[in-house]
Amino acid sequence: MTTGSMDNPAPARAGLSIALAGSGGSGVMTAGTLLLAAAAKAGAYGLMVRTSGPQIRGGEAAALVRLSATPAESLDDGFDVLLALDWQNVQRFADEIPLSAASLIVGEAAEGEVPAAFLATGARHVALPMKATAKGIAGSWTNMVALGVAGALAGLPREALAAALRESWKRDEKSYEANLAAIDAGMAAAGKLGAVPSLPALEPKAGRWLISGNEAAGFGAIRGGVRFVAAYPITPATELLEWMAPALAKVGGTLLQAEDELASINMIVGASYAGVPSLTATAGPGLALMTEGIGLAVSAEVPVVVVDVMRGGPSTGIPAKSEQSDLSFAVSGLHGDAPRVVVAPTSITDCVAATQWSVHLAEALQSPVIVLSDQFMGQSRAIVDRPADSGVVGRRLVAEPNAPDFKRYRDTPSGISPMGIPGVPGTAYTADGLEKNELGTPSSGARDHRVQLDKRARKLAKFDYGAAWADVDGEGELAVIAFGSSVGPLREAIARVRASGVKVKLVAMRLLAPALPEKLDEALEGVRQVLVVEQNHGAQFYRYLRAWFDLPGRPESFHRPGPLPFRPAELAEAIVAAAGRISQPRHEAIAS
Amino acid sequence: MNDTATPASVAETGRPAVRTPANYKSATKPIWCPGCGDYSVLSSITKAFSMLALAPEEVVVVSGIGCSSRIPAYTSCYGFHGVHGRALAAGTGVKLARPELTVLVAGGDGDGYSIGGNHFLHACRRNVDLTYVVMDNHVYGMTKGQPSPTTEPDWDSKLAPGGTGVRAFHPLVIALASGANFVARAFSGDPNGTADILAQAIRHPGFSFVEILSPCVTFRPEQRTWKENVHPAPVAETDDPARAARRVMTDDGFNMGVLYAGRRKPYPLGRRADPVGVAELEAEFAA
Amino acid sequence: MSAEREKAQAGAAVAEDRTGAVPQSIPALMAWALWLELDAAERYRELADAMEMHNNREVGALFRKMETIEGKHAESIMHSMEWTSPPPRPRGEAPWPGFEAPENVAHEDVHYLMQPWHALTLALKGEERAVRFFTALANESTVPAVQAAAREMAAEEQEHVDLVRAWLARVPPPDERWRDDPDPPRYLD
Numbered sequence A: 001m002t003t004g005s006m007d008n009p010a011p012a013r014a015g016l017s018i019a020l021a022g023s024g025g026s027g028v029m030t031a032g033t034l035l036l037a038a039a040a041k042a043g044a045y046g047l048m049v050r051t052s053g054p055q056i057r058g059g060e061a062a063a064l065v066r067l068s069a070t071p072a073e074s075l076d077d078g079f080d081v082l083l084a085l086d087w088q089n090v091q092r093f094a095d096e097i098p099l100s101a102a103s104l105i106v107g108e109a110a111e112g113e114v115p116a117a118f119l120a121t122g123a124r125h126v127a128l129p130m131k132a133t134a135k136g137i138a139g140s141w142t143n144m145v146a147l148g149v150a151g152a153l154a155g156l157p158r159e160a161l162a163a164a165l166r167e168s169w170k171r172d173e174k175s176y177e178a179n180l181a182a183i184d185a186g187m188a189a190a191g192k193l194g195a196v197p198s199l200p201a202l203e204p205k206a207g208r209w210l211i212s213g214n215e216a217a218g219f220g221a222i223r224g225g226v227r228f229v230a231a232y233p234i235t236p237a238t239e240l241l242e243w244m245a246p247a248l249a250k251v252g253g254t255l256l257q258a259e260d261e262l263a264s265i266n267m268i269v270g271a272s273y274a275g276v277p278s279l280t281a282t283a284g285p286g287l288a289l290m291t292e293g294i295g296l297a298v299s300a301e302v303p304v305v306v307v308d309v310m311r312g313g314p315s316t317g318i319p320a321k322s323e324q325s326d327l328s329f330a331v332s333g334l335h336g337d338a339p340r341v342v343v344a345p346t347s348i349t350d351c352v353a354a355t356q357w358s359v360h361l362a363e364a365l366q367s368p369v370i371v372l373s374d375q376f377m378g379q380s381r382a383i384v385d386r387p388a389d390s391g392v393v394g395r396r397l398v399a400e401p402n403a404p405d406f407k408r409y410r411d412t413p414s415g416i417s418p419m420g421i422p423g424v425p426g427t428a429y430t431a432d433g434l435e436k437n438e439l440g441t442p443s444s445g446a447r448d449h450r451v452q453l454d455k456r457a458r459k460l461a462k463f464d465y466g467a468a469w470a471d472v473d474g475e476g477e478l479a480v481i482a483f484g485s486s487v488g489p490l491r492e493a494i495a496r497v498r499a500s501g502v503k504v505k506l507v508a509m510r511l512l513a514p515a516l517p518e519k520l521d522e523a524l525e526g527v528r529q530v531l532v533v534e535q536n537h538g539a540q541f542y543r544y545l546r547a548w549f550d551l552p553g554r555p556e557s558f559h560r561p562g563p564l565p566f567r568p569a570e571l572a573e574a575i576v577a578a579a580g581r582i583s584q585p586r587h588e589a590i591a592s
Numbered sequence B: 001m002n003d004t005a006t007p008a009s010v011a012e013t014g015r016p017a018v019r020t021p022a023n024y025k026s027a028t029k030p031i032w033c034p035g036c037g038d039y040s041v042l043s044s045i046t047k048a049f050s051m052l053a054l055a056p057e058e059v060v061v062v063s064g065i066g067c068s069s070r071i072p073a074y075t076s077c078y079g080f081h082g083v084h085g086r087a088l089a090a091g092t093g094v095k096l097a098r099p100e101l102t103v104l105v106a107g108g109d110g111d112g113y114s115i116g117g118n119h120f121l122h123a124c125r126r127n128v129d130l131t132y133v134v135m136d137n138h139v140y141g142m143t144k145g146q147p148s149p150t151t152e153p154d155w156d157s158k159l160a161p162g163g164t165g166v167r168a169f170h171p172l173v174i175a176l177a178s179g180a181n182f183v184a185r186a187f188s189g190d191p192n193g194t195a196d197i198l199a200q201a202i203r204h205p206g207f208s209f210v211e212i213l214s215p216c217v218t219f220r221p222e223q224r225t226w227k228e229n230v231h232p233a234p235v236a237e238t239d240d241p242a243r244a245a246r247r248v249m250t251d252d253g254f255n256m257g258v259l260y261a262g263r264r265k266p267y268p269l270g271r272r273a274d275p276v277g278v279a280e281l282e283a284e285f286a287a
Numbered sequence C: 001m002s003a004e005r006e007k008a009q010a011g012a013a014v015a016e017d018r019t020g021a022v023p024q025s026i027p028a029l030m031a032w033a034l035w036l037e038l039d040a041a042e043r044y045r046e047l048a049d050a051m052e053m054h055n056n057r058e059v060g061a062l063f064r065k066m067e068t069i070e071g072k073h074a075e076s077i078m079h080s081m082e083w084t085s086p087p088p089r090p091r092g093e094a095p096w097p098g099f100e101a102p103e104n105v106a107h108e109d110v111h112y113l114m115q116p117w118h119a120l121t122l123a124l125k126g127e128e129r130a131v132r133f134f135t136a137l138a139n140e141s142t143v144p145a146v147q148a149a150a151r152e153m154a155a156e157e158q159e160h161v162d163l164v165r166a167w168l169a170r171v172p173p174p175d176e177r178w179r180d181d182p183d184p185p186r187y188l189d
């Protein structure tokens, strides 16, 4: 639909990309949420990304919705429809809502001119009197008329929209009826708009979930056994905490809002030392504050999970927008030689399993695990297949009561030594950030330091991470390596280039640290060239991989900073270009 | 942004430039919700600056993170919008480095009493000559309505369903106990009264703490009625910490005015009047 | 405060419309009158900015218009007094009760979804407070020149009352759902 995808004849995905935009009080987020809920009821997959202006209330906002017959965890290259309830400052989103000549702009008739930035794309504009329509139906809202329009354009059945409305409705029956009538009016009005790509007829499917990455991570943590959380509110991690607060209480756990992140990390280290699997969630600024405490968990060998929902940085940066720029900090940002585990979910769905796995790793390895989620995954909502329960739960090696010859930091072959848990007789020890001997007694001796450094490094390096370390898919001389929310658009880009005959392998890495060179070597069997894809300005992942792994060929990087999400077309273009360079002799010379 | 009356007018007229409060406002428009108390606080601060006839370029407004902490950019003074909770630390640095500047540190109750709580204690006891303004709305506005240290224990929110169950913090008591040299409470809805208190606070030597009740109409709409609760403190200001302590300990949370203006010596500022040259340092190494 | 407000709404000029010393000279009276207008103009400017920032253009434009009107009134006071710049704000207690000048619309009384009806209703209350303030001053004053000037100010404010009331008659009252925002607030920094 946009230039990019036209150049790459892609397998057409049945579905619709629609942006609902408007300013304060227009209710576009609610309309988008209901559209997604209705699509789920109708058997479709989909994704909704939110974007908004700098105001807390009343600001301009857009719900970017993609509906599709097949799983979709990426936005498309552009939008088929832009539906605006008003145009106040909506031009701010011109970059985020790319349109083409094939797109349709539906504007509120009473709200005047379409901003030039949108008209310049050549998109067709139709004005609809949605406000007047809502006025004509006492007790109804304009955004419900818009929902009807959007639903009809997407090809959703009325029952699905009605069911979604019913489920979310908290007011009286009369106003429910009024708003259903508004939806009907919107659906009728959509008839005049001409055709746009829409969903095929679908069967409602049981077992689908509607979930955000933040909820998914919180849920995965509880599945993995987390029962204590201390955290300090921060965008975009707050929803994870707000979801966990009542959920944890229900399963007998505790969540506490700490006074700051220094407190959060130290509280969870304390709680976990006391035997309860613990977690905190934050974003870059909070992670920065936590580093000293994370180092304590490394040294004292206390399992903790720290979810970093990445946002644009550095410093306060771009709080409500996504970027993968905390990677370097997560893999190396602690003082001293401090091995730690870093895990990145590869999709919204995977936030469940990856966080669950992280609890398992933290407990098994008695180590801090940093989960690198990001704003895109965290705050977007998707229709997904119910994530199966991997069954992994956090279980730590605990010393028996009165264990003979108990040494908390015993130098075992695996590097993992049984923990003494307060309350258990005969295994008392003092957890410490000071270097120590095997007994746990502070020591500045050269041998003890060496033994403990080796032990902490060995336990991470020798652990059997199984197949979960990465999702490897396809064959080809070119491999694309990525992590986190880049994987969604990348998968779509790869499907497109494969359809046009380009062979490419995908390595979506879930375990970012410790680095496992043998695993990647194995995955890159037969690969002659590597392209590393990531969303940050400094090519952090590329540099990290080059430091730790022997990558074949002359490794290439495709990176750019946020806040705009990757589009499949730009990635497809980069892959095709990289594949084209493989045959060039220059690479032969270097590779041999 | 510095669209202020320039001191050049001094030369032209022979009189110091008259600066109206508007001269201390920048062209940047606040993102605060309409109705937010912080609008009035901004206006009071500019009024106080104007009353004291401060040159905007000789004032530094320092903040952390939060709705209220957006304030520096809305003034025509030098501004520092630092990181969450560290405003007092940054402001202390500014003042120690440049004692001749007027330093006003401003922010919210979360920024100042929660993540910045420790800095608050030490800023009070250190008693550096600066003014600290907390726009207290008993909530975290910017992150969407979580409880702060001054939130009532039974206030229901998503992150603390049913309330925190934790007693609210009393900033004035803590400030006094920690050694703040000037302790006052003001109300955003009384911009002129607040401006008077701020002017007095800025003039008063040492660490001046002004807690301003400033409603958050979005997450605490019930605070709209604060204007009916506030009342002038029924006592005159005192320099006796014991009397002030009794006063704030029996406080209903709505007493307005200067509750304590002490006589502690401020943290010594300023550099040596007779600095030595670097070369002189070499003397001790001479063999 | 609220009882006082209710009384004020009842329309009669009562003691609650006034406080403090009665200005004893024309310049003293007019200095306060000027500051009353300047305060109101500044407040309307703040409110207009806030509304524009929050995409409520209609009300923003209305507050802007009120800012202009109050500004013009201030100018005419300056002109009649032959002042080239505003005299410094008089020190000490203002002659009006409450925290702010009578015409000021309080920040907490506005809402980002408010409609012209609300804005005009608030403006009308402010103008009415000003009428009652000057009327009470005139009644209390024992200086004939001050009495006359206060009455004149009251008459001018009454013109504003009539003007705003006429506007108010032309805008539709809001329905009970005017402040409904289907979307939740947003997270920032």
Ligand SMILES: Cc1ncc(C[n+]2csc(CCOP(=O)(O)OP(=O)(O)O)c2C)c(N)n1
Pocket (backbone or CB within 6 Å): A232, A233, A234, A235, A261, A285, A286, A289, A316, B065, B066, B067, B068, B069, B084, B107, B108, B109, B110, B111, B112, B135, B137, B139, B140, B141, B142, B143, B148, B216, C188, C189
């Ligand atoms: C280290 C860090 N942790 C968390 C945040 C998120 N954050 C931004 S503002 C804020 C609280 C604001 O509350 P308050 O200081 O009371 O100010 P208000 O918004 O109410 O004016 C928080 C938790 C952050 N920016 N940095």
Ligand code: SF4
Pocket (backbone or CB within 6 Å): A056, B031, B032, B033, B035, B036, B037, B038, B067, B068, B137, B141, B142, B215, B216, B217, B218, B219
């Ligand atoms: S959320 Fe509250 S504190 Fe923040 S700007 Fe809005 S009213 Fe003010």
